[in-house]
Amino acid sequence: xxxxxxxxxxxxxxVRGSSPRPKGDPRYYGGNVPRLMVSDVTRDGKFVTPKIDFxxxxxxxxxxxxKKGDFIIAVSGQPGQALILAVDACIHDGFAGLRDLDESKxxxxxxxxxxxFAKEKNSAAAAGAIFKNLTTEQIRELEIPLPYxxxxxxxxxxxxxxxxxxxxxxxxxxxxxxxxxxxDDFLRSVFLDMFGDPVTNPKGWEEKIWSExxxxxxxxxxxxxESEDGSYPICGSGGVMARAxxxxxxxxxxxxxxxxxxxxxxxxxxxxxxxxxxFGLEPKHDLxxxxxxxxxxxxxxxxxxxxAVTIPSLTKADLLNVKLPIPKLSVQKEFDDIVTKLDxxxxxxxxFESNKSFEALSxxxxxxxx
Numbered sequence: 001x002x003x004x005x006x007x008x009x010x011x012x013x014x015v016r017g018s019s020p021r022p023k024g025d026p027r028y029y030g031g032n033v034p035r036l037m038v039s040d041v042t043r044d045g046k047f048v049t050p051k052i053d054f055x056x057x058x059x060x061x062x063x064x065x066x067k068k069g070d071f072i073i074a075v076s077g078q079p080g081q082a083l084i085l086a087v088d089a090c091i092h093d094g095f096a097g098l099r100d101l102d103e104s105k106x107x108x109x110x111x112x113x114x115x116x117f118a119k120e121k122n123s124a125a126a127a128g129a130i131f132k133n134l135t136t137e138q139i140r141e142l143e144i145p146l147p148y149x150x151x152x153x154x155x156x157x158x159x160x161x162x163x164x165x166x167x168x169x170x171x172x173x174x175x176x177x178x179x180x181x182x183x184d185d186f187l188r189s190v191f192l193d194m195f196g197d198p199v200t201n202p203k204g205w206e207e208k209i210w211s212e213x214x215x216x217x218x219x220x221x222x223x224x225x226e227s228e229d230g231s232y233p234i235c236g237s238g239g240v241m242a243r244a245x246x247x248x249x250x251x252x253x254x255x256x257x258x259x260x261x262x263x264x265x266x267x268x269x270x271x272x273x274x275x276x277x278x279f280g281l282e283p284k285h286d287l288x289x290x291x292x293x294x295x296x297x298x299x300x301x302x303x304x305x306x307x308a309v310t311i312p313s314l315t316k317a318d319l320l321n322v323k324l325p326i327p328k329l330s331v332q333k334e335f336d337d338i339v340t341k342l343d344x345x346x347x348x349x350x351x352f353e354s355n356k357s358f359e360a361l362s363x364x365x366x367x368x369x370x
Contacts (some may be wrong), residue, residue, distance in 0.1 A: 005145050007142065007143060007144075008098075008144055011101060011102045012098040012100055012101040013100050014096055014097075014099075015064060016095075016096050016136050017036075017090070017094065018093050019063055020058075025059075027056065028056055028058060030055075031054050031055050031059060033054060033055045033090060034051070034053070034054055034088075035050060035055050035063065035089060035090045036089050036090065038077040038094065041074065041081055046084055046112055047084050048084070048085060049086045049087050063090035063092065064091050064097065066088070066090065066091055066097045066099075068085055068086065069084060071097070074095055074134075075094060077094055078119075079119070081115075082111070082119070084112065096139050105146065105155070109159075109163035110160065111144065113162070113170075113365070114366060117365075118142070173358045183342050186342070187342065188298075190338055194331060194335055199300055206326050207324060209320065209321045209322065209323055210324060213326065214284060215281075216279055216280075216282075216320070217253075217274050217281070218274075249272055249280035252269060253282045254280075254281040254290065255267075255279070256278060256281065256314070257277065258279060259313040262312050263301065263312075267291070279314065279319065281297070288324075289332035292332045295335075302318075305318040
């Protein structure tokens with residue numbers, strides 16, 4: 001199958017959203033005409049029903065009314081994020097709308113998946129990626145790959161086939177994400193029931209400072225250090241990245257960021273090389289379960305340790321004297337068993353590589369390999 005590209009501006013009319021001024025004026029705001037917000041997009045997925053903000057009839061006239069089924073693209077906040085309106089609604093200047101889309105040439109579902117594939121691709125690209133910001137002119141110039149360019153009927157059929165596959169894969173991915181969130185909420189409740197709030201320690205567990213019950217591993221940023229076998233991933237506060245060689249931390253340890261996003265711990269089930277953007281927390285397993293340590297970090301507000309800086313940041317000295325309640329190891333292991341059973345259930349119900357599988361499918365689809 002050969003592909004050709006066509007500019008999005010040749011398939012539709014691109015219009016920019018707008019907002020009535022002044023903001024909050026009761027003449028324009030607080031009516032019953034829905035206005036699209038970024039939070040609506042992240043909540044609903046492909047087909048969006050605005051539920052957060054509303055305009056009056058007069059306000060809608062000063063905004064950008066769009067029709068049910070219109071294709072919308074975010075230009076700020078989540079630049080490049082695509083959606084389809086499930087109802088008539090207005091869009092503000094953080095969005096652009098596609099009017100009179102030529103659906104004899106491009107399927108909306110296909111375009112939706114391509115736009116979001118391009119968004120993710122550009123988000124991971126260099127600083128010059130256009131999806132850092134989008135203008136209506138940039139949207140018009142976006143090149144859309146269309147299969148079978150010489151046979152419009154066959155092209156549309158192929159687009160719909162690709163979109164159906166990606167719809168199914170995306171549905172599995174979203175269900176998995178929802179299941180993970182429900183599991184997280186469940187474990188939060190179980191943890192509080194078994195241990196109480198670990199910060200206030202209402203159950204009176206013995207307390208130890210971190211230097212007594214875990215190893216705090218400073219990350220390094222060496223250009224090249226030979227590892228034992230070169231197989232361990234490099235990890236930082238942003239998660240797992242490409243393999244590299246810095247400082248090895250044992251499996252079942254926790255990562256916390258050193259600057260910026262310091263309240264989002266990550267539990268690593270395998271050994272890893274720690275980078276200088278994060279601390280690796282290696283529990284002493286005769287005192288601490290890794291799951292208990294991870295959940296303590298989820299409850300603990302690390303920003304309170306260093307209030308003197310504008311951007312939240314941590315030093316090793318900040319962490320050494322953090323107090324940690326130490327429940328009986330048998331109780332911690334009961335919590336481990338619950339976590340293990342839940343992980344096993346999720347592993348059977350969902351492919352834990354579903355995000356990667358969806359990304360791989362998208363790459364194949366828009367390379368003409370699906």
